[in-house]
Amino acid sequence: MSKQWKITIAIGSFVVAALGVMFAVLALAKEPPSVDYAAGHEVGQPVNVTLQTVGSYGLAPHPTWVSYMTRSPQGGWVHTTLWQVPAHTRINVTIYNYDSGSPLRNQQIGLVTGTIGNVAHLNGKTIHLVNSNAGNGVGHTFSIPTLGINIPLYGNNGNANLCAVAPCSRKSPNQVIKFSFMSPGPGQYPWQCFVPCALGYLYGNGGPMQTIGYMDGFMQVVS
Amino acid sequence: MSEGSDIPPAGSQPADGDAEPTETHHWWRLIAVWVVASAILDPLFYVLAGPHIPPGRMTDTAGGAQFDFNVLLAIALPVLLGVWIFMIYAIVIWRASRGGPDPVGGPAARGNTSIQVGWILTTTVIVLFLAGFGTYELVQPGGAGGGQGPSPIWTPTSHTVLPVQVIGQQWKFTYRYPTYGGFETTELVIPDHTTIAFHVTSLDVIHSFWAYQLGVKADANPAQDNVAYTTTAQLGSFTVRCSELCGIWHGAMYNSGRVVSPTAFQAWATATQESLQANTKLLPPFSYTYIPDANGADGGLYPDNVDPYSKIQTYGATPAKPTSKG
Numbered sequence: 062m063s064k065q066w067k068i069t070i071a072i073g074s075f076v077v078a079a080l081g082v083m084f085a086v087l088a089l090a091k092e093p094p095s096v097d098y099a100a101g102h103e104v105g106q107p108v109n110v111t112l113q114t115v116g117s118y119g120l121a122p123h124p125t126w127v128s129y130m131t132r133s134p135q136g137g138w139v140h141t142t143l144w145q146v147p148a149h150t151r152i153n154v155t156i157y158n159y160d161s162g163s164p165l166r167n168q169q170i171g172l173v174t175g176t177i178g179n180v181a182h183l184n185g186k187t188i189h190l191v192n193s194n195a196g197n198g199v200g201h202t203f204s205i206p207t208l209g210i211n212i213p214l215y216g217n218n219g220n221a222n223l224c225a226v227a228p229c230s231r232k233s234p235n236q237v238i239k240f241s242f243m244s245p246g247p248g249q250y251p252w253q254c255f256v257p258c259a260l261g262y263l264y265g266n267g268g269p270m271q272t273i274g275y276m277d278g279f280m281q282v283v284s
Numbered sequence: 285m286s287e288g289s290d291i292p293p294a295g296s297q298p299a300d301g302d303a304e305p306t307e308t309h310h311w312w313r314l315i316a317v318w319v320v321a322s323a324i325l326d327p328l329f330y331v332l333a334g335p336h337i338p339p340g341r342m343t344d345t346a347g348g349a350q351f352d353f354n355v356l357l358a359i360a361l362p363v364l365l366g367v368w369i370f371m372i373y374a375i376v377i378w379r380a381s382r383g384g385p386d387p388v389g390g391p392a393a394r395g396n397t398s399i400q401v402g403w404i405l406t407t408t409v410i411v412l413f414l415a416g417f418g419t420y421e422l423v424q425p426g427g428a429g430g431g432q433g434p435s436p437i438w439t440p441t442s443h444t445v446l447p448v449q450v451i452g453q454q455w456k457f458t459y460r461y462p463t464y465g466g467f468e469t470t471e472l473v474i475p476d477h478t479t480i481a482f483h484v485t486s487l488d489v490i491h492s493f494w495a496y497q498l499g500v501k502a503d504a505n506p507a508q509d510n511v512a513y514t515t516t517a518q519l520g521s522f523t524v525r526c527s528e529l530c531g532i533w534h535g536a537m538y539n540s541g542r543v544v545s546p547t548a549f550q551a552w553a554t555a556t557q558e559s560l561q562a563n564t565k566l567l568p569p570f571s572y573t574y575i576p577d578a579n580g581a582d583g584g585l586y587p588d589n590v591d592p593y594s595k596i597q598t599y600g601a602t603p604a605k606p607t608s609k610g
Binding site: 168277 | 451453454455468469489531533537560566568
């Protein structure tokens with residue numbers, strides 16, 4: 062092989078490798094948009110965060126994946142689990158659960174903790190815990206472990222005609238869960254669902270359970 | 285050096301009329317400085333810095349780990365001093381002077397029997413000592429705070445052992461107190477001057493319970509009861525982290541615990557048992573391990589081992605005998 066060929070092959074290999082690395086970095090760096098609840102916030106006023114859970118997102122790239130959705134302050138649903146809230150502020154959360162439920166792997170996460178009064182409101186009724194072995198069970202949880210916040214989301218009847226494409230409308234069977242908590246000081250706080258709800262993955266904790274934008278996210282608290 | 289002991293060291297210059305130290309003199313000087321420095325600094329380090337070496341002395345196993353670190357550092361310090369003293373001596377005494385002759389290499393160490401035998405003997409003694417010392421310290425005291433599996437080699441002699449079950453799941457630890465009705469909580473509170481038996485298990489993948497200041501570290505394997513003992517010796521708070529890469533929120537899988545007085549512990553345990561009563565009724569009976577539904581996406585927590593808690597004498601109330609479920 063001539064020297065020219067060797068140089069050409071070396072340069073070609075380098076370019077291919079560099080492009081591969083660049084695409085990998087770009088793919089890994091890609092993240093969902095962030096919904097900003099802190100913009101224009103008046104000190105002393107609460108912030109209202111609205112979320113929904115859906116059993117299957119219904120759209121590319123992962124139509125079968127279970128997912129959270131976030132409603133922006135402007136009213137539109139955004140496929141993201143990243144949002145910003147102001148520090149030391151009352152956060153009023155409303156979650157519409159459109160998914161079915163099941164018994165919990167660990168009933169300890171059936172407890173409501175870390176909210177104001179350690180209570181939540183399920184369809185208007187005050188609850189301290191959800192018995193996951195009764196009724197429709199628990200579909201998901203909304204949990205910020207570092208803040209001790211955990212709210213079990215009561216499930217829908219699995220035999221009902223459940224919403225399968227996000228965003229879901231209130232016409233589909235749903236459970237409404239409301240609760241409030243005080244945001245801490247500035248920082249990034251990971252939140253997640255504790256129910257291993259990713260069917261088909263090891264122990265139910267793969268795929269959407271380990272992907273930002275589906276069942277995990279960050280609450281960024283800003284000053 | 286035995287060979288060529290009359291050869292001047294590298295860079296040395298005979299001065300007019302001055303008696304130049306021989307190589308043997310240089311070695312004796314080096315050894316004397318090293319022995320004096322080690323004899324002063326080693327005990328000083330042990331006495332002054334030793335008590336502050338992590339992980340502290342909150343438990344007997346943490347104290348054991350601190351002692352081990354101090355022994356290792358006490359052995360390492362003379363080695364470090366030897367290297368530094370030789371380097372400094374060489375730089376000061378054997379450096380090339382400006383305008384002087386070029387440095388000349390000293391006699392070769394290769395083939396020097398004294399150095400080779402000395403080196404092999406010294407390192408062999410150190411390594412064999414560390415092997416024996418390390419093996420002994422893995423077992424004493426208290427099993428070194430490591431997970432010993434379901435049948436521990438070291439078991440406590442204390443008659444007031446508090447069993448605490450540590451349950452790992454993606455991505456948090458919860459704690460179950462079988463002798464207080466089997467309540468399960470995210471808080472880890474333990475009494476002072478008490479032997480604790482941590483029964484570590486997992487509901488999904490492999491985690492690792494690492495209570496750093498307690499000197500306790502035990503893997504949390506699904507369907508395994510990994511037992512680790514420690515005896516508390518100081519009041520205070522400690523950090524619990526997962527030390528086995530277990531998924532996206534592995535880095536956020538931490539919380540803190542407290543060592544409190546036995547009275548405060550009794551009050552906390554009783555109050556928590558009462559406040560969690562409603563949820564405790566919904567938990568499965570206490571078991572060393574739990575097998576989730578193989579489906580993975582749903583299913584409750586099914587006891588895998590339904591023997592009553594009877595491995596060791598228990599602390600507090602007598603636990604109710606668990607019954608099989610599922």
